[in-house]
Amino acid sequence: MSVRHPVDEGILSSLNAFAARADVDEVEIRLEFNETSQIDTLNDRVLHQTHVVDVGGNVRVFANGVVGFVHFDGWDDIGRHVDEAILLAKWGQGQASPFRMADTRPVRMIQRLETREDPLAVSLENKVALLLHYAEVARSIHPLIKSTTGRYFDRYRHLWFVNNRGTAIEQEKLDLGGNILVIARDRTGIAQRGVSFGSSNDFGVVRGLDDAVCEAAVTAVALLDAPEIVGGEYTVVVDPHLAGVFAHEAFGHLSEADGQVGDPGLLAEMQIGRHFGPANLHIYDTGRDLGSRGYLPVDDEGIPATDIDLIKDGILVGRLHSRETAAQLGELPTGNARALHYRFPPIVRMRNTVIAPGNTSFEDLFQGIEKGIYAKGSHGGQTNGELFTFLAAEAYLIENGQITRPLRNAVLTGNVFSTLAQITAVGNDFTRYEGGGGCGKAGQMPLPVSHHAPSLRIERCLVGGRNR
C-alpha cells in the first residue's frame, strides 16, 4: 500500500488563487487522491486483487448559462485546466435566461477521517483470509454448495475543493463493502444467495458473518427446488432491506430535483403538500448518519449535510437539491450534489434514505393475507420515475397469514404514485441495513448509499413471473 499524501494546507490556498482569478459566474476546482483496494475470491483461492491509486481533479465553470467541465489526471497544469473549462463554457451558447447557482454561505473546513477499525490498517493477507474462511463456512453447510465467491473493496479518498464564493474544504472519506455469494447447483438448476456488508468507518462489519453465510448457504440450497412465482397482483410484505430499496427506487429518485426542473408536468405532480401515502409514512434523506455508506457531512458542492424530510405524515414536504436545482426552484440546497469520482460533475443523488419505523409488529403485518408474497433481501432495483422494479433475493408464499414455502424469481414492480398509497402497514422492526452495492445514475456507479427501514406491507403489488 503506497504512502498517503500528507495533508498540505497550501493546496487550498493555491486552488483559491486559481479560482479567484477566473472571471466567470461560478468556478469550482476539485483535486482528489483516491486509493482503492479490491479482492475477489473463488472458493479457496484469490481470483483478483488490485490496488489502484488515482490522482486527479476537475474544474467546473458556469458562464452565461453554460457549464464548462474538464477532468484530468495528475495535478499538473491546474491553471491550464481552469482556462480550458472557462473556454468551453464561454464557447457554448447559453440560454436567454441562464440558470444560476443558489447562493450559499462560504464553508471553510478540514475534515479528518475517524474510524472504528481502519481497513487501511488491516493487512491484505487478513482480508483475504476472511473471505476464504467464509467460503469454507459455506462449503461445509451442504454438498450442493457448488461455489462461493467473495468480494471486498475499500476506497480512501482525500479531497480538496474550492469555489469562487469563498468555500475551501479539505476532506477525508472512506467507503468499504463487499459480499459473499453462495451458489448451489444440482442437476436441475442453480440458486444463489448472498451476504452483503458496507461501512464508511469500520472494517469490523467484515468480521463475524459466519451465521449470515450459513443462512445464505441453507437458503441457496432451499431455493434449488423452489417453483417460479406465478405473475400477478399480490399483497406483499417486504423485509427492512427490501423496504429500503423500495424507498430508494420508488421514491428517492423521484425526489431528485434534477429530474424535475424543466418538466412542468412532473413539477405539477410533485407539488409540495401533495398527499402521497398513509399518515404514518415518513421518508427522509440524511447525510449525517456516521458509519453508514451514505454518510456525507458535506457534499461535492461544499454544502453541509442536512436531514431532508421527503414525505412526512404521508405528505410530500421536500426534495433533494444541488445548488443549480435549488436556485431554479427557489428552494435551499440540501447537500445532495455528489460525484462518484473526479471524472464526473456532481449531480443530485441520495445519501442515506430512511423510512422511519411504524408501530406494527412483524407478525401483524401478515394478518388477513389469504395469498401473498413475503420478499426478503435485494438484488437491486431500477426506476424511470413513474415505474419501479426491485429484485428480491428471496421470496416465500404467504397462505392464510402464514409463510409456507419458498419461491424463485421474485420481481416486484409498480407505479410509484399508486404503490406508496397502497402501503397499509409500517413495521416496528427498523433496521440499519448497509450493503456493498451502490446506486447508479447518469453513468456514475456504484455510488455509496444506504437505506434504513422497517418492514412494510403493500397491497396490490404487481409481481413478475411466468404463468404456468
Add this chain to the structure above:
Amino acid sequence: MMGFAKEPRPLDQVTWRNGEIGDATDIHRQVWSVEIKGGQNPMVRHGSEKVRAVRVVKEGRLGYATSRTQPWIQLKQEAMIAASHGPETKMDEPVISSRKVPVAESQWCSAMFQQIYDAASALYDDLENLDHEFRPSVMVAYHETATNLSNSTGGHAAWTHGYWDVSAGGRKVSGTDFHGIAETRLGADAIPDVNQVGQDLAKRFLWGQNLQSVDSGKYPIVFLPPVTMGLLASVLARLSGPALIAGNSPWEDQREQPVLSSLLSILSDAVIPDGPRTGPFDDEGTATGTWPLIEQGVLKNFVLDRDAARRLGFEPLGMGYRASPNALPMSLPANLVISPGMAPLAEMLTRFPRLLILNGWIGGRPTNPLRGDISGNASDLYYVDHGFVTGRVKNAVVSVNVFDALSHQLLEVGQEVTWATQGMMQAAPGKFPPLLIDQVDVAVRH
C-alpha cells in the same frame, strides 16, 4: 475512426528480463461532449484519463499495478511486489506480430466541437418541438482511446480508436403518466445522422400518445435492442470464464452442441467499424477478430481472457477487456453482435394479428443470471394490431426465461441492426436486430 502511424510510441522505460512474463499498457482515453437537457444549463465537456498499468507473473502468481501518475519503473516494481502474494494465474503473453498496426495519432481537432454543438442543438430543437411539455435530453460525444502496449515477448503495439455517440430522448409527464423515449446511435467516421434520430424518436413519441389496454396473458413480442441486451446478460454469464472456472455454467460441456435456436448467431466482433471495443488487439495484446460464440444455435466459443483460456485448455481469442481503464482485463467479449435475419421490422409486425413491441424494461435483468429468469416492468411497450401500432401499454410486467425465449420461443430474427450502448450494468456494447419471441408472459394491472 481508426488512426494509423508509422511507428508506435515505445514504452522503453519498461524492460523485461529473460524469463519474466508481463506487459505494460499506456491508455489515454478522452471524451469531448455537449449535453443539453431541458431545464438545465448546457454542459460542454472535455475529459482526459491517462492510465498506466503493469501486469507481472512471478512464480505463477499475478501482480498488478496501475497509476495515473507514477513512473513506469516504480509501477513495475510495485507489480513485482504484488505478485509475491498475488493470485495464482495461468496467464501468458501473446507474441505480437511485427506487422505495422493501426496506431496512435489522435483524430480530434477543435473544429469537431462545433460539429458536436451544432448537432446537439439541432436535435434538441427538433425534440423540443414534439410537444410543449416534452422535456428533451441530448448528448453528442466523440470518444477516443489511444492504447500503447508492450510485453515480455518483445511485442509492441499501439492503436487509436474513436467513435461518435448520439444519445437522445426525453419525457412528457401528464398527470402520473411518464411517457419516455430514448435512442442511441454510434458512428465510426462521422456524427450519426441526427435528423434520422429525431425522426425515429418522433415516430416513437407518436406511437405512445395513445394508451392501449391489454389483458394479462401470453403474447408474441418483438424485443428491440435495448431489451435484447438484458437477455444476453444470461447468455454471457454461461459463456464467460468465471462461471466456467467455478463449475457453475450448465454449458461447460456443451461446446459444438446446440444450446439456443438455430435462428440465432451471436458474435464477439472486434472488427465492426463503429464499435466502442473495435481494435486490432484486446486489452491483453491478443490479436482480435470476429468470433462466433453461438452459431446457428450451436455453442462455438467461450468468452475467455488469457488466464481463463489457459486454465480451461483453450487458445485465447482476444476476449480480455478492461471494464474501466484502470481495471484488470477480464473475460469479456469485444462488441456483442447478433447476426441479422431477413425480415424488416415492418414485416415482422404483420406475423401475428396482434403482438407487442418491447423497447424498455425497468429492472429487466435476471435475479439469477445463470438460470435466466427475467421479469421487468415494461416502460416502453407498444401494441400492434394487424401491423399497425395502436398505442402504448402500461402497468405491464414482461417475464421470460432467457434460455426458453432464445430457443424454442424464438420465431424470427429481424433485419435492421442498431446499437444498444453499454449501460452501467452491461458487460459489452451490443449491436442487435429485433427478435420476435412467442408466448411471452405479460402480467397487467388494470
